[in-house]
Amino acid sequence: MNSRNAAPRSSTIVEPDRALTPAAVPTDQCRNVTDLLVNRVQRVPGHIAFETRRPEAPLDAPWTQVTTREFADQVARLAKGLIATGMRAGEPVLIMAPTQYVWAVIDQAALFAGAVVVPVYDTAPLRQLAAIIADARPVVAFVESPDHRDRLLAAAADAGCEPPIVWVIDEAGTSSRESRNSLQALESLGEEISSEQLEARRVDADLDDVATIVYTSGTTGAPKGVLITHGNLVGQVLNTAAAYSEVVHDGGNTVLFLPLTHVLGRALQLICISNGMRVAHLSDPKEVTQALPVLKPTFLVVVPRVLEKIEAAAAASAEQKRLLPLWRGAQRTAVEWARCEERGKPAPLGLRLRHALADQVFFRRLRDVMGGRMEYLLSGAAVLRPELSLLFRGMGVPVIEGYGLTETTAPLTGGRPGRIVAGSVGTPLPGNEVRIADNGEVLARGVGVSPGYRASEHNAAAFVDGYFRTGDLGSLDASGALTITGRLKHVIVTSTGRTISPEPWEELVEAHPLVAYAILVGNDRPYLTALVIIDTDAARSWLLGRGEAEPEALDATRLTACRDARLDEEISAAIAHANSAVSPGERAQAWTAVVLGSEQSGECITPTMKLKRQAFLDAAGPLVDELYEPRAAHERPSPR
Template identity: 55%
Template sequence: MIESSTPPLADLDGYRNVTDLLVARVTSAPDHVAFEVAGADAAAPWRPITTREFSDRVRALAKGFIAEGIQAGDPIAIMAPTRYEWAVADLASWFAGAVVVPIYETSSPSQVDAIIADAGVRLAIGGTTEHAALLQAALAKTDAGTLGAWTMDAAASGTLTDLVARGVAVTDDELEARRSSASQDDAATIVYTSGTTGEPKGVVLTHRNFLGQVLNIAAAYHEIVNESGNTVIFLPLAHVLARGLQLICLASGMRIAHLSDPSTVVATLDTLRPTFLVVVPRVLQKIQAAAADKAAEKKLSAVWAKARSTAIAWGIRAERMDAGRRIPKDLGLTLRHRFFDALFYRRLRTVMGGRVGYILSGGAALESDLSLFFRGIGVPVIEGYGLTETTAPLTGNLPGRIASGSVGSPLPGLTVRISDAGEVLARGIGVFGGYRNPAHDEGAFVDGFFRTGDLGRLDDQGRLILDGRLKDVIVTSNGKTIVPTRWESAVEADPLVSHAVMVGEGKPYLSALLVLDPEQTLAWAAAAGTSIPAVTQPDIREITDPALRAHLQRAVDAANALVARSEQVRRFSVVFADLEDRGLVTPTMKLKRSVVLDRAGATVEDLYL
């Protein structure tokens, strides 16, 4: 199969732009709790915010934007950690007729300068006074008539509250005229890609893109995203996936809580008790690794290994039943699953709050066994795939039709085609029309399809299976073409490995750099009685500890066993890197391969001596 499509489930005719989603929700359920916001009251740490309260705050801030001089179509930048005020500023910008330009809170001054200048930002909002100062400095370097940088920090000057105060004279009729000024085909946001392989590009997404995705995905996943559920958003709201999720939840009545620090998520789940979570695979790996570590502390590693294999076997059985296959009864598996549920699985579900029905995983490849493990413990993982240019999800597994190892079928209103070269091509409601700089459109489209740059194939059910990045393909000196993704993903399943980077372009054999997860590695070192020094930016430093190498050799051997002989790695180096360095890692935690290979050039060359 070379093409797969799914017809749309939603009609967009009744909507003019994204703001209609909030207007409709306020009309239908004004008193429904839309958000939970962290507060200072220890007895009630999360304060409920109704849809009406949220709408009132959005409208008041939108009036402030208008009073300050924002015109229809003007870009407003938002640079802040994930928090409730981000949602307010996002919707308020659209109510004022503006175009939102998100900036990752970790962006460097030069990145902020470039985005502000390229997008022609007129007004900016920072999460902190430091963010606001960065934004103000960038605005000062432009020739446009700018309106300054404001902050979400209530204790500072130039706050969102001050903006609201400036808008009291703006009438409701003025606001409504501005709110309805944008059509479906007008720009809603300009999102700058994080640039793993080149310079960031401004992706122009329209109101039609957002409406199409929000309404169709909400219809496809109504059993998960609905008024009776709640979620915690801790991914960066500067990323289109988190913003899309926020809009889907808002339109569907699913309660949202925001967390700015992902490290606090697990500690908060017991209080918020979400029914649905969106994560990257690394989060799932860490949950599983933490369970293994606790089992090891209690001298139960052998028991945990059996529990893990039982969960995977149970997940395989569940997926086969989903596919309509007749599965004979297996009393032994049933009894083992029941036993391990009482011993381990139930506790893992409790760690996640006890109510999580589904987890959505995206942003990177998810190892099949990890997906099957979570299915086996009673928390199915829905793997999906998309890009900024597709307004987040392009494909996704659906409840009752999960196939581990695939990223699912095209979502409603979208089409996936596989080119003769194996590249994944996309067309449909969520696919953007072009970059802000037309020069970036060159080579980005073919026959009306967007070229994703990813390699993949479609199974006989029309589900997409990803094989890697087109630009990551390695051609060895003997002419072998290697796609490294499967091997890299297998090694990254080890909790100590944050990133695996296969190398070998033009070389006689394949090698690899294994970039360590600092937290996991230092914990392992303490337990193993060895000392591993931390890294200092911007170094990539090789670690030669024999015990650590021996441990990771097992992960390399296991990955080698999964691939053909020509795809196996012969030598590897273990390295520490500063994973907070935005020159090395994107805000979405993807490694910039070219930067890694450049900084670790001497280490790579040593692999071929």
């Protein structure tokens, strides 16, 4: 069955400060999430589900195709091995590995064996890993390498817990003794388990049972274990696929490079497995640009930072070829073209001619860089600048903006093909509801909303009147589309009593290609200041293009101020622009450019490239204090 015709599209019901999209597909057609794969195998066992390659193989070498049946057989063998170890239904199985095909096999195998899957970032620091182990108490763990195994065992010792049985994915460099803990050894154990025993275990869980515990990345404090049920996953997969049948279909393919530990990447993978979209995995996001022309995806999930880097690379290439003014004109043309499409109005003749020229010179080549078959991009995990969304749409690759959290099992809302509005994260997906509280907070309930946290004491503050409190501020328009305006916890209250949402100012500064993140500061202070985190890769390329030497600060390992006149001059323009766009009380009166440092990046940036605001501000305390010292040498008066 082609999923393009899977289900009718649901209409959104809109009331004052409330929007609801009824479910398009009932969840009771599945007993649990494993039925999604079982049903797919029964329908089209020979369909190509995955493309894989050996880690050492070049990206342009032929990729191996894996059918749905072959994938399901691998899952079954590994699941039988898990049962043979004595693992019982409902026990936690931890996965700590980068994004790869085997991750998908292990995830499904654990679910088939009745386990509760606990994904953990392979870059998790020892303290965080120990806290997760102490809370989840996994009995089995899968890790990428012997080094990861050693870290996991050390974390278990620090937590004072019985260590789990550890199975190693990559055996390179292991001894014959250690190879007894390979995936092949685990499969061999499972030869004594019958298909009937596996089936009995597979169907043991129902929709109300917990399928996975996902620990939040901790942008605002210690990670919390989010309980996600089989019903949450099934409801989101079936209804999201129904809403995007033009995007996720069995004639398309995608490249997954987001961490599968993150709920968005994992939910997308389940949608693809269920609906036949071919998946290839990349563990290193830096390989994506090289892989796209080889794999030619029709759809890609990205974070806004990826799109910003594509835009910056296009500008840098144009500048090297002395075509920068022409590229800037092409950008304006793309945005103008997209605005016409958004309003449903035909483009005037002059715009059509300019767009045709820009397409010939720039846009077609950029589409080729993305593989030449890209139908849609989905941007999530952070706010996307409206102008960037319009740029890509004007170049012929529409960007669907979505919004969700771990606690909503990935997407809660999303723009729809043919109804994409830049700056909006769309209407609730089928089976979900959004309400705006009196204080502007976005509240959610629906098929994907978690029943709560593993630690029950976290639940009281997380729910109100049956709705989950997202912590985000937003508004609904007449169509029920949601716009996110800021974070409730990010609101700044100055010592003068002024309340300010920093996001509008920060987004304007972050639009500059040399800026990775901008952070407005001012809680309990008399006025606002800012710290601007330099994008070190972009800064190096920019200086190289000018034939100039790099400042030493770009090589810092820890957070440090970067006082370089050339970079200051560039960023000053972005500060001036942002200050001119807000009221006087919302302007930064002084600012400092900083380099986060190679060692500190992991402490302050999540794997999905979001800034851990409080962790950064804690580390940057002395620099913030300097900004409020009178006549500090680095202080800049606010541009007017």
